[in-house]
Amino acid sequence: MRPNDRPLQATRPIKISRHYTKHAEGSVLVEFGDTKVLCNATLENSVPRFLKGQGQGWITAEYGMLPRSTNVRMQREAARGKQGGRTLEIQRLIGRSLRAMIDLTALGERTITVDCDVIQADGGTRTAAISGACVAVIDAINTLLANGDLKTNPIKGLVAAISVGIVDGTAVCDLEYVEDSAAETDMNVVMAEDGRMIEVQGTAEGEPFSHQELLQLLELAQGGIEQIFAVQRAALNDD
Amino acid sequence: MRPNDRPLQATRPIKISRHYTKHAEGSVLVEFGDTKVLCNATLENSVPRFLKGQGQGWITAEYGMLPRSTNVRMQREAARGKQGGRTLEIQRLIGRSLRAMIDLTALGERTITVDCDVIQADGGTRTAAISGACVAVIDAINTLLANGDLKTNPIKGLVAAISVGIVDGTAVCDLEYVEDSAAETDMNVVMAEDGRMIEVQGTAEGEPFSHQELLQLLELAQGGIEQIFAVQRAALNDD
């Protein structure tokens, strides 16, 4: 039995609030149940040094957790003097996922930086961040299109992500924290709007997982991501 | 003329929302107009090394700005690898202000850490943080009193803070960003509930200020802080 009698294949209630803060070109608060992540997209008319003069843009992400977004307070990374391995791994994943949704050449020599800051954590912060950041990037790009600064729309489609896993021998969709910490296998799946995959990261925390279990998890992920696409589309249509 | 025709001695609309996130022992979102700061108080049953065995508690604060809480994105301090001088200065100020409201011996060997994270900045983030953190600390201490973990209430009274300044030769209360960046003199005042002062920090950004101007600013601060105390009391009564 899952918390709140949630069915195995169901996601938590997902909510995407646009224009959440006033300064960013795209600002989205994404909620997957009690997990809340603020995704702010910033536009800059320049590219990192390694891309200078190549006629293409760049999309990158940074991730952080407020120290008390978690049940036990975590040390502030700015005070510790460095970002941990988990943080770097997650922000690299978010960046790669977002780059897959954009034609970087059509974007031109611009950089979009998406800051994903976890306000409240209850499992699945990285997949919520990707799903919310997708909408923030679209809002930022829409300001360029609206201004006439971009002639061609560089957006190839939506991107969304979900965590799935095996808990007590059962495959479930969109793990919340109590499930995540008990899971034998944990898998994050990032998908493009056409149903193809951008990232699959499956990890056996305890027992290894079989080929059969992998297929089951992918199927659950596919279903969950379809629900997220629907929420993203609804949010974007709500202007 | 101030933005929105605000009278010289008026604060912006001030709002204090308690229980804003679910994990922290005290969690307050404080808003001074468009400035929004999340203040999460964490209780720990231990004290820093320099206080071990002295039979008293400690209150400390950390401060951060989300990178895009500002109009131009600021570099993430965790990525830069250190907290800047402004950040350290502000979090030291918040900590000193909060310690002034508590009898640390009555608190016992406990530490309260208040994380003040700026979600959206529009001037006065440090004074908003102090005013919000005060309520978060009280909520955290009330859990100790409710549990019977504390016999004596260590709270000596409220603490609140406001920024005042001289803009275009005129003294004004609760500066928002456009005023702050144009101010000749900027002063932050932290006050105890009995009207006495905990901190006064006046800085001439351009021209020095006279004794007369200092007195004017203190009077404006006193008026503004009374308004904050009222909002704090209303929020605390609303259970």
Place this chain on the structure above:
Amino acid sequence: MRPNDRPLQATRPIKISRHYTKHAEGSVLVEFGDTKVLCNATLENSVPRFLKGQGQGWITAEYGMLPRSTNVRMQREAARGKQGGRTLEIQRLIGRSLRAMIDLTALGERTITVDCDVIQADGGTRTAAISGACVAVIDAINTLLANGDLKTNPIKGLVAAISVGIVDGTAVCDLEYVEDSAAETDMNVVMAEDGRMIEVQGTAEGEPFSHQELLQLLELAQGGIEQIFAVQRAALNDD
């Protein structure tokens, strides 16, 4: 056509040399073609703080590349003052993979640290590192068993890893550098000796990948890993 006319499903020549340096309890040079990684396992009779007194052991890994292991010299991480995100991500992956092959309770309060240092890089350094480190860990544990310091063998089985990917629309096994840098999809698979998976990390560098392609890649990985298991077993039998 692959370099050296290598068939699509073939790995490069794989070589595992044990007792490569004299100080470490387990010391393995692993070669996948021109990729050469030195894996030194160190035994310590203590555990990290977070595991103290829990009656179990720990296995962790560190990873580094010699600055000129690559075609263009990379900055030395010790000189830069921090390990990059890629390094942290890889060493976390190696550690997780190795922990999956050991019963940590049977290991007792001991730590095995495996240093994986890339002497020469030509693609697939992380999967080579896992495959070599597995043998170094076994050598280190065998010294404990030989001394009588351990009564029960904590080894659950071998672990090995391979990279597979889609290059020019074709799925290939064990990518070397020129293939890796041209791959549309890159997948690292870590497997236990019973054929179940420990990690699957698939990333679309260009186009997303389909469910069908994922299955193809997993099949190639399975075949490649069987070859590595054979090399590991031969090396371990050669005393």
Place this chain on the structure above:
Amino acid sequence: MRPNDRPLQATRPIKISRHYTKHAEGSVLVEFGDTKVLCNATLENSVPRFLKGQGQGWITAEYGMLPRSTNVRMQREAARGKQGGRTLEIQRLIGRSLRAMIDLTALGERTITVDCDVIQADGGTRTAAISGACVAVIDAINTLLANGDLKTNPIKGLVAAISVGIVDGTAVCDLEYVEDSAAETDMNVVMAEDGRMIEVQGTAEGEPFSHQELLQLLELAQGGIEQIFAVQRAALNDD
């Protein structure tokens, strides 16, 4: 009764020695009793990046304490790998104070960096540093005027600073260490030569302070700073 029967409103003996070291364009040893701070001003014909091309100069300060300038040895900040919050706060204060005495446009695209290093500490190091640095800056600017590199004198007037505080309920001027560590309220005041204020920083270390006490402290500060101006003028006349 104060140490050495010092009257409440009296400063310690103040001494300013110019040309203290031979390399710096301005080099001053300032002594407030046993507090000794070496202030070296360095001239450079460039400005920090954020001021490039704006036709104005910059004045900045750095502050440090020799590890054994204090009664108990402090860790060397260079060895610790970072400057503490107190250090950053003080050097920001010194820099702001010095900028208030100079017309930065008249200075032209030049930077003056003042290094304030505490040789021996006995309370009031930051206010001594400001008072000494003022003279070092004037010496540095005078070399520019003497060379004909500057046509207009950018100096608007002297700046000086003093600490005042409430010890055992009594307001006193220029606190030495034993007073400072026992003070209920501690206030640093920085003044321009015309008697207007550049900075006022009052902090209640124990009890909050009243409006009346604030006025008393400001009066003491005014008196003390007049004495410093006299010493500065005498030192500058002594060529």
Place this chain on the structure above:
Amino acid sequence: MRPNDRPLQATRPIKISRHYTKHAEGSVLVEFGDTKVLCNATLENSVPRFLKGQGQGWITAEYGMLPRSTNVRMQREAARGKQGGRTLEIQRLIGRSLRAMIDLTALGERTITVDCDVIQADGGTRTAAISGACVAVIDAINTLLANGDLKTNPIKGLVAAISVGIVDGTAVCDLEYVEDSAAETDMNVVMAEDGRMIEVQGTAEGEPFSHQELLQLLELAQGGIEQIFAVQRAALNDD
């Protein structure tokens, strides 16, 4: 009696293997008995900022020990976040020694960086590194001469280094680890091919050493270095 009945004036077996890895312009594995150091020379067509536009080149070195190159595992410097004092001292010594063998003006605006990484340590790693790096630098320069990128050979001659010391009152040549850790005096000597000295660094670890002992050590060093020159020449002739 020395380990393995080695005569007092004898070096350990010395071996220099060129072209050890495939990417570097010069790649040498140098072995002094069980001490093994990989020296990779990298050529770049630019110079550090402080030499820009001066028409001369630069040679620099970096040094590192693999964490388990030693009997007890050392912390990885990249993980610790900084290079230790011993590392910096050694890499400065290697750089100075190599610059002494090259006419930097004849080299032109190029930099050669030699990475010396200790694979296995058994005493004398810095002197082995210098002796091996000399050959790696020559190989790198020979590629420039062969390509016609350099018209004049900038090589002034070989450079080699050895450690000598006083162990149990007796002067010995080329100390291995057990001798080194018991030595009363330890001296590293770097010599040019003409027999003149580039560096002499003698340190009394226990008792100070006399003028007579210094002369004895220098004589032993001279003899040992002649043997290294012979190995270097043989290696370079073996193409």
Place this chain on the structure above:
Amino acid sequence: MRPNDRPLQATRPIKISRHYTKHAEGSVLVEFGDTKVLCNATLENSVPRFLKGQGQGWITAEYGMLPRSTNVRMQREAARGKQGGRTLEIQRLIGRSLRAMIDLTALGERTITVDCDVIQADGGTRTAAISGACVAVIDAINTLLANGDLKTNPIKGLVAAISVGIVDGTAVCDLEYVEDSAAETDMNVVMAEDGRMIEVQGTAEGEPFSHQELLQLLELAQGGIEQIFAVQRAALNDD
């Protein structure tokens, strides 16, 4: 011709001022001509972790240059966030030299830390630091002997150091900055009171140096160090 017609074998005027600051257990300002170094010795009743429980003491040193002790301002190491290689090398040398003058077992489980801070630099700061620190250590130990905290005097004798070098083909003693920066060979010699050597560090900056030149330099060093011993003895007798 040397500056000020100084004879080749002469040191600059050497001055040792004891009790220079009031807090340290030993506080010496040492001057070699225009080179001025403040050496403060701190006593602590504990030892570093690696010596705990071994019944012996420790002596260590830290070295720093005030940013404008030099002709061109150097970046403050505390602001840069790390000590440079030269600094670490020098403080290691000072520490080794001082440990050679003390019977660490007789010192008991105590640490003496000597902070050597360069107030003004004109060549030879490290050798001046050693020569001054020797006296500061003796003053610190004498307070222990005077208190009866130490029964046996752990001091084995004085230690002093000088730089010698070859400038324009001529060997000279105690190089000042203009000589140092033009020297072909630079040698620092640290000697015990009995005339034996503790450290010899000779470096060819340009041309290598011959055996004959080495002998000449050692003779000059011996003569210079005798002069320093005389100044040290005079300072210590002056109570």
